[in-house]
Amino acid sequence: xxxxxxxxxxxxxxxxxxxxxxxxxxxxxxxxxxxxxxxxxxxxxxxxxxxxxxxxxxxxxxxxxxxxxxxxxxxxxxxxxxxxxxxxxxxxxxxxxxxxxxxxxxxxxxxxxxxxxxxxxxxxxxxxxxxxxxxxxxxxxxxxxxxx
Numbered sequence: 001x002x003x004x005x006x007x008x009x010x011x012x013x014x015x016x017x018x019x020x021x022x023x024x025x026x027x028x029x030x031x032x033x034x035x036x037x038x039x040x041x042x043x044x045x046x047x048x049x050x051x052x053x054x055x056x057x058x059x060x061x062x063x064x065x066x067x068x069x070x071x072x073x074x075x076x077x078x079x080x081x082x083x084x085x086x087x088x089x090x091x092x093x094x095x096x097x098x099x100x101x102x103x104x105x106x107x108x109x110x111x112x113x114x115x116x117x118x119x120x121x122x123x124x125x126x127x128x129x130x131x132x133x134x135x136x137x138x139x140x141x142x143x144x145x146x147x148x
Contacts, residue, residue: 026066029080036074039095042102076132094118096126112137120144 026040043066065087070078077095082088094105105126112119118128120136123146130146138144 024064024066026068028068028071033068034071035068036071036077036095036097038074038097039068039077039102042095046102070132072129072132076128078132094126094128096128098126112141114141114143117143120146123148 024044026035026043028035043064063083065082067080067087068077069080069092070076075097078092079095080087080089080092082091091107093107094110095102096105097103103126105122110118110122114137117135117137118133120138122128123133123136127148128146129148133146135143136146
């Protein structure tokens, strides 16, 4: 009887420790970076179980990877992302909390194409703080200070 209780207890403890979503991994790239509150659970609950939405329809399915490089409070995170066994170096997406809800920006909309700076219209749309993105590019291609 004691053996049975021990086996069941061991199984429950092991299951609890390893019970993580198998299709997504989120981590901070260094100790000074904090994963904003609620971001990991948002990514886990809103992920589509593959990498197609992040890398296109001709990519393999598998584990989505999100490496948080920078965060500002619980409102903003800059992340490198990838699929299965590879991050896409230099390719970042931004998660922002707008009206209490997390959103993931689309890189082609968020970035202006000039010096890896975001578009001012996206900065305003997602209410990104100047602490997160000090500069942006306006519709005329000029670099401006973020006033948010």
